[in-house]
Amino acid sequence: MFNRDRWKEILEVLTTNLFRTILTAFGVFWGILILIILLAAGKGLENGIKADFGDIATNTMFMWTRSTTKAYAGLPKDREFEFKIQDVQTIRANIPNLRFISPRNQLGGFRGGSNVVRGINTGAYNIYGDYPEIINQDPMTITSGRFLNQNDIQDKRKIAIIGRGVRNDLYDKDEEVLGTYIKIQGVNFMVVGTYKKNNTGDDGEEAQKEIFVPFTTFSQAFNRGEDVGWMAITANDGNSISELKDKIITTMREKHKIHPEDNRAIGYFDLYEQYNRVESLFGAMGFIAYFVGVLVLLSGIIGVSNIMLIVVKERTKEIGIRRALGEDPWSIKKQILLESIFLTIISGMAGIVMGALFIYGVNALLDANGPVDMFLNPSVSLGVVSIALVILIISGLLAGFIPAQSAIRVRPIEALRTE
Amino acid sequence: MAKMIEIKNLQKSYQMGKNSLHVLKGIDFSAEEGELVAIMGSSGSGKSTLLNILGLLDVADTGEYHLDGKLIKNLNETKAAKYRNQFLGFIFQSFNLINYKNALENVTLPLYYQGMGRKERQKKAMKYLELVGLKDWAHHLPNELSGGQKQRVAIARAMAAEPKVILADELTGALDSTTSYEVMDVIQKINDQGNTILVVTHENDIAHMCKRIIYLKDGVIEEDKKIKQVRASEYVQ
Numbered sequence: 277m278f279n280r281d282r283w284k285e286i287l288e289v290l291t292t293n294l295f296r297t298i299l300t301a302f303g304v305f306w307g308i309l310i311l312i313i314l315l316a317a318g319k320g321l322e323n324g325i326k327a328d329f330g331d332i333a334t335n336t337m338f339m340w341t342r343s344t345t346k347a348y349a350g351l352p353k354d355r356e357f358e359f360k361i362q363d364v365q366t367i368r369a370n371i372p373n374l375r376f377i378s379p380r381n382q383l384g385g386f387r388g389g390s391n392v393v394r395g396i397n398t399g400a401y402n403i404y405g406d407y408p409e410i411i412n413q414d415p416m417t418i419t420s421g422r423f424l425n426q427n428d429i430q431d432k433r434k435i436a437i438i439g440r441g442v443r444n445d446l447y448d449k450d451e452e453v454l455g456t457y458i459k460i461q462g463v464n465f466m467v468v469g470t471y472k473k474n475n476t477g478d479d480g481e482e483a484q485k486e487i488f489v490p491f492t493t494f495s496q497a498f499n500r501g502e503d504v505g506w507m508a509i510t511a512n513d514g515n516s517i518s519e520l521k522d523k524i525i526t527t528m529r530e531k532h533k534i535h536p537e538d539n540r541a542i543g544y545f546d547l548y549e550q551y552n553r554v555e556s557l558f559g560a561m562g563f564i565a566y567f568v569g570v571l572v573l574l575s576g577i578i579g580v581s582n583i584m585l586i587v588v589k590e591r592t593k594e595i596g597i598r599r600a601l602g603e604d605p606w607s608i609k610k611q612i613l614l615e616s617i618f619l620t621i622i623s624g625m626a627g628i629v630m631g632a633l634f635i636y637g638v639n640a641l642l643d644a645n646g647p648v649d650m651f652l653n654p655s656v657s658l659g660v661v662s663i664a665l666v667i668l669i670i671s672g673l674l675a676g677f678i679p680a681q682s683a684i685r686v687r688p689i690e691a692l693r694t695e
Numbered sequence: 696m697a698k699m700i701e702i703k704n705l706q707k708s709y710q711m712g713k714n715s716l717h718v719l720k721g722i723d724f725s726a727e728e729g730e731l732v733a734i735m736g737s738s739g740s741g742k743s744t745l746l747n748i749l750g751l752l753d754v755a756d757t758g759e760y761h762l763d764g765k766l767i768k769n770l771n772e773t774k775a776a777k778y779r780n781q782f783l784g785f786i787f788q789s790f791n792l793i794n795y796k797n798a799l800e801n802v803t804l805p806l807y808y809q810g811m812g813r814k815e816r817q818k819k820a821m822k823y824l825e826l827v828g829l830k831d832w833a834h835h836l837p838n839e840l841s842g843g844q845k846q847r848v849a850i851a852r853a854m855a856a857e858p859k860v861i862l863a864d865e866l867t868g869a870l871d872s873t874t875s876y877e878v879m880d881v882i883q884k885i886n887d888q889g890n891t892i893l894v895v896t897h898e899n900d901i902a903h904m905c906k907r908i909i910y911l912k913d914g915v916i917e918e919d920k921k922i923k924q925v926r927a928s929e930y931v932q
Contacts, residue, residue: 281807288795597791600752601852602780603808605772684772689752692791 286615289587300583301623303576304671308624308664311569312631312656318565320638320654322558327652331415331474333376333510334551337517339524339544340506341532348535357532357541359504361495367507370527373515376413379504381405381494383461392487393459394446401442403460403487405494405505413508414473421454421469428490434497436465440472441484458487463497465489517548570667577620577671584616584679595683596691605684612683616676617669624668628661698761699860699891700749701725705758707744718744719755720914726860726893731886731924733902734895736911742895743864745911749893750783750862751775763859780808784853788865790845792837798824798848799833805856816855823851827881843874850881854890861885861892867901879904879927900925 290297344355364377383403384391390398404410408424416439423437436458438446443453457464465487475483495501509524511517525542528534534541588595595608635654642648707719718741726732736742747753748760751770760767762782770778784805785791792801799820806816824830827847837845846866853861863882867875879901886892886906894905902908903925910918 280813292795593791594793597793598804598808599772599776600750600779600785600791601805601808602776602778602783602856603804604776607808687752689747692752692787 282611282614285611286618289591289615290619296583297619300579301619301626303579304573304620304623304668305576305627305630307569307573307576308627308668309631309634310572311565311664312628312660313634314565314569315562315660316631316635316638316654316656318558318561319656320651321561323652323654324648324650325554325558328475328480328650329547329551329554332547333413333415334547335513335515335517336413336508336510336547337521337524337544338506338508338547339528339542342541342543344534344538344541346535346538346541348538349533351533357534359507359528359532360502361504362502363504363528363531364507366531367509367524367527371520371523373512373520374509375512376409376508376510378407378410378413378508379491379506380410380508381491381498381500381503381505383494383498391461392442392446394456397446399442399445399485401439401485401487402482403489403494405491405498405500406488407491410488410508413510416471416473419470419472421467423469423471424488424490429492432492432496433490434463434465434493435468435489436460437469437471437488438467439484439486440470441481442487443470445485460487460489461498465493511548518546518552521546573667573671576623577675580616580620580672581675581678584612584676585682587615588612588679588683591683592686592691595686596688596693599688600692609680609684612680613673613676616679617672620672620675621665621668624664628664631656697728697764698725699728699730699763700893701759701761702749703759705745705748705755705760707741707748707753707755718914719748722758722914722916724909724916724919726891728859728891729886729889730907731883731892731905732894733905733908734893734911735897735899735902735908736917737897740911741914742911746862746864746893746895749860750785751779776808780805780856782859784856784858784861786846786849786853786861786863786866788868790837790842790849790869792845792848792852794837797834797836798829798840798851801837801848802852802855805852809856820851820855823854824848826854826885827851841874842870843877846870846874846878847881850878850885854885859891861890863892863894865895865897867896867898872900873930875901876927876930880931883924883927 341357341359344351344353344357347353359379361379364379367377368374381404384401390400391403392399392401406424407429408426411423418437419440421437427433428435438453438458446458447453453467453470456467458467473483495503509517511520521544525544526536528542529536529538598608599605635656638654642651642653702722702724705719705722708715708717722745734742734745744753748755751767762778767778793804799817802820802823803816806819821830821833824833827850829844829847829851832840832844837848840848866882867878870878882892882894883904894901896902903922904927905922906924907919907921909916
């Protein structure tokens with residue numbers, strides 16, 4: 277195959293009618309370019325959407341209470357109830373394979389009024405009462421100081437970790453943050469750390485404007501007693517939270533004397549299920565990208581096949597001469613196939629390079645103009661490029677197969693007779 | 696002398712729609728090593744068909760064909776290609792050189808198909824180009840050569856693989872008489888070295904430069920006679 281004469285001949289044949297060769301190559305070039313761009317665009321969308329999830333642990337569910345809708349065990353319907361701090365122990369004792377169970381309480385929220393004061397600056401922020409584990413479920417980068425720890429919980433320390441957004445609102449640019457005090461609904465907390473989160477999109481800004489304080493401090497300072505606002509529960513890596521969800525909710529129903537069929541009393545949000553839905557959406561998009569890309573490529577391949585047929589027709593006499601001189605039919609077949617594969621691969625490579633340049637350009641534009649919603653870092657992996665190459669080789673073979681077959685079907689005597 | 700070619704009761708007919716055209720109606724003929732045979736006949740007499748069958752480009756319907764003592768029967772294309780390469784050299788009326796390859800490359804082709812190494816086959820091809828007097832033209836493309844030169848390149852190509860038999864189909868048909876004699880001169884010289892050559896022609900003077908003439912008529916051998924060879928060099932300056 278790596279025979280100097282053979283390659284010389286391939287180049288001679290393909291350059292004899294250079295313009296025609298280039299036009300033919302363009303079909304394949306275009307097909308692979310479209311394929312690469314489609315895949316990269318899909319990847320960009322996927323990266324964008326996944327960045328909206330942030331670094332949050334995706335094998336997670338959130339669970340909160342609503343009012344009961346069915347009377348049960350002597351208790352009326354429309355009864356309000358709250359999760360208690362003891363519920364965490366109950367869940368941990370009854371359900372295996374859970375990694376984190378974080379009870380949470382919250383102040384502020386959507387359109388909440390100003391609740392934090394520092395000197396003459398005020399702001400409205402989400403204030404969370406949390407356990408230290410929450411940083412594993414809702415990851416953030418501690419940019420200075422520290423996060424909550426177990427001692428803070430036990431001692432009910434009045435400390436706070438504030439987001440970058442809060443810091444920018446309440447402090448001057450070069451002001452020292454750690455050790456200063458902020459007043460949350462009239463209670464002073466010492467700032468011991470700052471964080472930033474990697475979320476993008478609509479809640480990207482909001483995610484930087486949160487304040488974390490110890491759960492126990494929160495309960496005492498803001499009169500929550502043993503109540504728990506909601507829980508964030510993450511399963512172990514090998515188990516999906518979606519499968520454990522029902523068991524957790526059933527346990528809670530029993531504990532709080534709720535009718536076993538009262539589906540509305542406990543609200544929940546299964547992040548894992550959402551994530552999987554998004555995952556399968558991107559799976560489908562990838563499939564469509566391949567499907568469309570390969571179809572476009574196919575028309576290019578047909579072009580190559582067509583031209584190879586013409587080339588074979590033009591060279592019928594030459595093939596006749598070569599067979600009279602004793603060339604093995606298989607050798608002729610190989611020659612045609614190699615020409616076809618060579619043409620396909622060269623033009624496909626050009627398409628891949630062009631696609632890579634295009635992606636590079638788009639990335640440069642994105643970098644220059646700041647992030648765009650739901651679109652981030654479009655790219656194709658080395659794996660995709662290898663798949664594209666395999667597709668090219670196979671299609672080159674397919675494109676050359678019929679012409680090669682027709683080249684050796686003509687009997688040498690008939691080929692020689694052609695003038 | 697060993698028999699190079701031996702055919703017995705060779706028959707061939709072509710199917711033309713409903714009609715069957717009986718072209719060869721039982722040919723018996725043999726040629727010994729070193730012979731220079733002309734096959735003559737009017738058009739339609741079957742001489743080209745006979746040559747094609749002898750050249751393994753076509754297959755007879757019935758009859759036996761021994762080439763250098765080997766029975767040629769039921770060849771597949773791969774095998775036929777191999778035999779053509781090893782035993783036969785072809786010279787055509789229209790030269791049939793490959794346009795985009797230069798003279799030297801054209802001559803190396805049969806050797807390339809044998810799988811001979813590059814250096815070796817170029818050396819060998821050069822030797823045969825020298826034999827036909829075209830050493831200085833080795834790197835010219837066919838369209839830079841005259842008709843006579845092209846035919847001499849074709850002769851060198853036919854010789855390159857050192858075949859048992861050389862088959863020439865109207866090799867002077869596209870040449871003027873002076874050039875024809877030059878080409879025949881080369882053919883005679885090659886024959887003098889002991890090569891077996893079969894020439895199909897309808898030109899009497901060309902036929903008389905061979906050593907034996909076979910006249911074909913309507914698919915049978917009408918006459919088969921040895922003649923006194925006319926040397927082409929007498930006409931060449």
